[in-house]
Amino acid sequence: MNTLPPLSIWARNISPSPTLAVDAKAKSLQAAGEDVCSFAAGEPDFDTPEHIKEACITALRAGKTKYAPTPGIEPLRQAIVEQYAALYGLKATPAQVVVSPGGKFNCYLGVLAICSPGDEVIIPAPYWVSYPEMVKLAGAVPRFVLCDDRTGFKLTPAQLSAAITPKTKLLILNSPSNPTGAVYTRTELEALVAVAVQHNLYILSDEMYEHLIYDGAQPTCIATFSPEVEARTITIAGFSKTYAMTGWRIGTTVAPLPIAKAIAELQSQMSSNVTTFAQYGALAALKEKEKTKTALATMLTAFDRRRKHLHAELNKIPGVSCLLAQGAFYLFPNISSFGLKDLDFCNRLLETEKVAAVPGSAFGAEGYLRLSYATSDAVIAKGLERLARFCVSLKR
Ligand SMILES: Cc1ncc(COP(=O)(O)O)c(C=O)c1O
Incomplete structure (x- = not known):
């Protein structure tokens, strides 16, 4: 042969x-x-949690077993928008939300929507293991900036400025961080984002661990900083870590309308919707607030x-x-x-x-x-x- x-x-x-x-x-x-x-x-x-499982089982029994709209069922996207408004004052519409099969896929689609072959993406290290591979799969080039324990594993504006080249298209930020657990303050993020705006970069802000935060630290939603920041920021979060739903595979993207549309179109050709009845479980996580x-x-x-x-x-x-x-x-x-x-x-x-x-x-x-x-x-x-x-x- x-x-x-x-x-x-x-x-x-x-x-x-x-x-x-x-x-x-x-x-x-x-x-x-x-x-x-x-x-x-x-x-x-x-x-x-039980109430989330129950809502999913009820949906399954009620025949929610067909294809759903690619970016997610309408009530879930509406509930996500309401949660962002209540927590951070972010003004988004359901059309800006894409629910994907796991936050990992949300991140990948975000990278695919922004990066073409040869574009550079700045990734502060230590980084979540999947970012470099996603960037490479888009034909783009990861540029790492090492942030060790001397700076609390946090990127500084000077480090960011030094890493930017004419090819830089995207900055990936992740706070709270996997793997370090580091949480940037709002002031620290504002300083970084100012550099990104100055150089006209997109920002992918992975806020997957937004609710797992201690010592009175506050989560920050970068997209709320200003209309100019919002217009260039893709916000990723999801249900996996916060609600102990890792196996459900449900992540969320909130992005400016043209980017959200592009992400939904990419998803429509790659995976269609998140499992329909699982989305009703996620909906219960957001709606049954007290539980x-x-x-x-x-x-x-x-x-x-x-x-x-x-x-x-x-x-x-x-x-x-x-x-x-x-x-x-x-x-x-x-x-x-x-x-x-x-x-x-x-x-x-x-x-x-x-x-x-x-x-x-x-x-x-x-x-x-x-x-x-x-x-x-x-x-x-x-x-x-x-x-x-x-x-x-x-x-x-
Ligand atoms: C920083 C970060 N982002 C995104 C994800 C993706 O989460 P999932 O695909 O399980 O929803 C993870 C999971 O480990 C993560 O640590």
């Missing part, structure tokens, strides 16, 4: 998600009977307790230093003092102590670990004990 021609450059150049890979490895060790403490999962360890608020408060209380505990205990381990992040459900400790590549550190940690963590290099920042505390207090306690023992063994 003839040697077949190679697969496409898209297929050959894509890197699989390292976070999903570590999580899958931890789960397969668990399935084989190993007692693994996993800090790898990027999803709440809570179940979806949702209670469920969210329960999760936030647990996340906050674990965050503080994990942070305090990490900093007691000689050689480890960790900032106290104010958002999402991740901490990003610095382990560079051990003189090991973070990938080696993580592999050895998993092999010897059965603790799963994702290396910082997967997020574009060598010398760190991403630890998710969206796991039980018991796993955190046991995992910390093992991590401390491992770190002591490295120092011997």
Whole structure:
């Protein structure tokens, strides 16, 4: 048989998600009977609240099993608009909303709507693993700017200005951040956005973790800054993290009308609508406000307790230093003092102590670990004990 021609450059150049890979490895060790403490999962360890599930089941029974409008069912888009107005004072219409199969797809469609081959996209590192791959899949070029723990993992306006070239088209911002949990203040974001406006860039603002925020920090919706900012900003959020709905695959985009239309048209050819009856569950999350608020408060209380505990205990381990992040459900400790590549550190940690963590290099920042505390207090306690023992063994 003839040697077949190679697969496409898209297929050959894509890197699989390292976070999903570590999580899958931890789960397969668990399935084989190993007692693994996993800090790898990027999803709440809570179940979806009952009222959301019930609304979905009712919709399914009522025959909501057909295709829906590509950008989402009208009542859901209306409810999303109302929520943005109530929380941030954002004035948008349902026509500016696109509901997609997971926030990941919302981000990808946003990149596809803006970027052509050769365009440059500025991505502050540490970054969420999927941004560079999405940019590459659009034929565009990711330009990374390393923001380490000395600046709280935050991009500064000077760094941003220095990274802009005539080819720069898009800036990706993500606050609260995966993987660091860093939350930019409104003032910090205003300064960054001013640079983006000055250079006529689009902004993709990934606000997926907007509700998972602690210590009285406030989420910021960049699109509300001014009409000029709104006209160039694609706001991404979703149901996965806030409402423990990762498996439902429902994310949201709010964008200026021409961009929202382009995104909906791209989606119409790539996936059509989000599962119709699932959208009714999402609608209940927004409409049955009191029940949702209670469920969210329960999760936030647990996340906050674990965050503080994990942070305090990490900093007691000689050689480890960790900032106290104010958002999402991740901490990003610095382990560079051990003189090991973070990938080696993580592999050895998993092999010897059965603790799963994702290396910082997967997020574009060598010398760190991403630890998710969206796991039980018991796993955190046991995992910390093992991590401390491992770190002591490295120092011997
Ligand atoms: C920063 C960020 N954006 C977007 C997403 C996508 O979320 P999903 O596709 O699960 O809705 C994730 C998920 O890990 C994330 O961490």
